[in-house]
Amino acid sequence: MITLSSTHSQPLQNAASIRNLPVNLFASVMGLAGLAIAWRQASHQFGASMLVAEVIGMLALSVFLVLGVGYLVKAIRYPGVVVAEYRHPVTGNFFGTITIAMLLLSSVLAPLSQPLAEAVWTVGAVATITFCFMIATRLLQGRIDAAHAVPAWFIPGVATLDIAVAGSGMSMPWAHEVNLFALAVGMMLALLFFTMIMSRLIHHEPMPAGMAPSLLILVAPFAVGFLAYGNVMQRVDTFSGLLFYSGLFLFLTLAPRVFCKGIPFASSWWAISFPLAALTSAALKYAMFVQVWPVTGIAIILLALLNVVIVVLVARTLHILFNGEMLAG
Numbered sequence: 251m252i253t254l255s256s257t258h259s260q261p262l263q264n265a266a267s268i269r270n271l272p273v274n275l276f277a278s279v280m281g282l283a284g285l286a287i288a289w290r291q292a293s294h295q296f297g298a299s300m301l302v303a304e305v306i307g308m309l310a311l312s313v314f315l316v317l318g319v320g321y322l323v324k325a326i327r328y329p330g331v332v333v334a335e336y337r338h339p340v341t342g343n344f345f346g347t348i349t350i351a352m353l354l355l356s357s358v359l360a361p362l363s364q365p366l367a368e369a370v371w372t373v374g375a376v377a378t379i380t381f382c383f384m385i386a387t388r389l390l391q392g393r394i395d396a397a398h399a400v401p402a403w404f405i406p407g408v409a410t411l412d413i414a415v416a417g418s419g420m421s422m423p424w425a426h427e428v429n430l431f432a433l434a435v436g437m438m439l440a441l442l443f444f445t446m447i448m449s450r451l452i453h454h455e456p457m458p459a460g461m462a463p464s465l466l467i468l469v470a471p472f473a474v475g476f477l478a479y480g481n482v483m484q485r486v487d488t489f490s491g492l493l494f495y496s497g498l499f500l501f502l503t504l505a506p507r508v509f510c511k512g513i514p515f516a517s518s519w520w521a522i523s524f525p526l527a528a529l530t531s532a533a534l535k536y537a538m539f540v541q542v543w544p545v546t547g548i549a550i551i552l553l554a555l556l557n558v559v560i561v562v563l564v565a566r567t568l569h570i571l572f573n574g575e576m577l578a579g
Contacts, residue, residue, distance in 0.1 A: 281523025282310035407439030418481035472497030
């Protein structure tokens with residue numbers, strides 16, 4: 251931290267600047283929107299106040315607008331920095347958090363304005379599919395370092411699944427086919443990337459400690475896949491249960507490695523929020539289907555944990571924002 255006595259000795263790049271706004275911070279919108287959707291589901295099942303979901307949803311929308319303006323300013327003033335972020339084999343995948351945020355916000359906006367929700371979903375779906383093609387093309391150029399096969403690779407694939415998650419309520423006659431296409435592409439990429447990432451985690455050096463929070467992204471393809479499959483098929487069935495329990499198993503396995511002392515806080519910690527939110531929504535929907543108390547208990551515990559995690563993430567993020575650490579070089 252810069253003190254008054256050391257200010258003149260610090261290099262200029264340590265000053266807070268919009269050029270250092272991390273693209274992975276859009277994951278905060280995903281987490282907040284996911285929490286709002288989970289609370290909406292809880293209000294239907296347990297009679298919780300819908301006001302909670304609406305307030306959190308508006309907060310998610312506000313954060314997206316602020317970050318969107320901030321990152322647009324960064325792109326205009328420092329285009330080279332943005333291009334370098336996109337070309338990075340790991341960081342580049344986090345541009346998918348922007349499109350996922352748009353898709354989730356369409357679900358948040360649906361109760362307020364269906365035409366606006368459909369417009370946001372359409373833009374988000376087009377951007378998501380375009381981004382997925384761009385990332386797939388980059389990977390197929392070959393000579394990719396196996397060490398770069400990290401959980402963040404899942405983001406483009408999960409993004410396509412989120413088209414189907416948010417698109418179930420869209421009234422356009424072509425929306426179902428888009429949802430079906432997105433589900434097919436998302437499941438294919440999830441299977442491919444899961445194999446590659448697990449192979450890297452097992453056979454190569456452990457990831458740096460600072461990347462440990464991203465391990466929970468491994469839960470996302472199963473939890474989001476559960477939601478997408480259920481929306482497209484309009485039912486919850488045995489295959490849905492397999493997806494949910496696979497995600498739950500991974501969460502229980504990875505959580506001790508993520509929620510442990512010694513990992514410094516950074517904006518990358520928001521990577522844990524949406525996988526947990528998706529798993530919570532999946533648990534709530536599955537509990538409503540099976541109607542057995544252990545699953546209902548799991549859903550309630552996950553919802554409580556999600557709330558605690560989001561509150562802590564918001565508090566820690568505001569702390570590093572106001573002390574200048576987030577935007578420091």
